[in-house]
Amino acid sequence: MGQLVVVNFVSLDGVMQSVLSADEDRDGGFDQGGWVLPYVDEVVERFMSGVTAGAGALLLGRRTYEIFAGTWPYADMNDPAVAAMNTMPKYVASRTLKDLSWANSILLGPDPVREVGRIKSASESETVVLGSGGLLGTLIEHDLADEYRLLVFPLILGSGKQLFAEGRSPRRLVLTATRSTPSGVLINTYRRRTDG
Template identity: 65%
Template sequence: MSDSIAGAAGLLLGRRTYEIFTATWPYADDTDPVVAAMNTMPKYVASRTLTHLEWANSTLLGADVAAEVIGIKDRADGEVLVLGSGEFLRTLIEHDLVDEYRLLVFPLLLGGGKKLFDDGTTRRPLALVDTTASTSGVLINTYRRADG
């Protein structure tokens, strides 16, 4: 995952995730390549309430988020990632703007939690294109759109 973040062309973030990240990443050690990437890459933030963004290279998306994300994807020279940002991700899914899913499965039973996909989400067949197990047992499963 560190390689994905370090090599990304930008981040798409919802307001809550942006606020969590901006409280930590700008103050982290920039000698770490992931920290340096997070702090220098373009960040695009979907929010109905924020009016000013403090974190370097952050841009507030306008009211037509779907159109803006299409433009960002067209201009980006590489992957644009969504980290966290569950509510924003559901908007992207609704507008069919997600090309690839990297779903991490942690070896932990919680017994509850938030759903990633809402009831009523349009059916979209996916194909598993890669799976990797970390040394701690986390599975990183990569899915892309499948025909059908």
């Protein structure tokens, strides 16, 4: 059975909103978009390239899919991560999208929990979730993520959408790997605890 792996950028106070650009997600009046960029060093770039190139498939929410579909198909296909992103299956959870223009994109049915279970059962590789805050809420609540690879950035934003929002059921995780980068980012890997 395949593994569902969440890979995300978070601030020290858990914010994951609008990481790469100011216009990515202004919901709630969030005006601090692009906060990740000053901290992206060679270690962060290598890590993210490895995650992308090593994935068997992507699972994306609508907003993240639209952002990616607007850039990745036009990036340099000589880069292994770009080539992987453009050729691997991309499963998209959306109630509003009807047509998916990015190659190898597959719209999931109306029950994302059942669909994700089916994807995991049919796969032998990792399905990676990037961004996709709304979708992540559902995945976390239904305990579908097997592993979290979180890049924790050394800043406190004070507001914004959080990866682990209030009102979710408690989860116990085990830290299996950690390392720091020259810019102070911590790359932490957590596995879901299965022993209660």
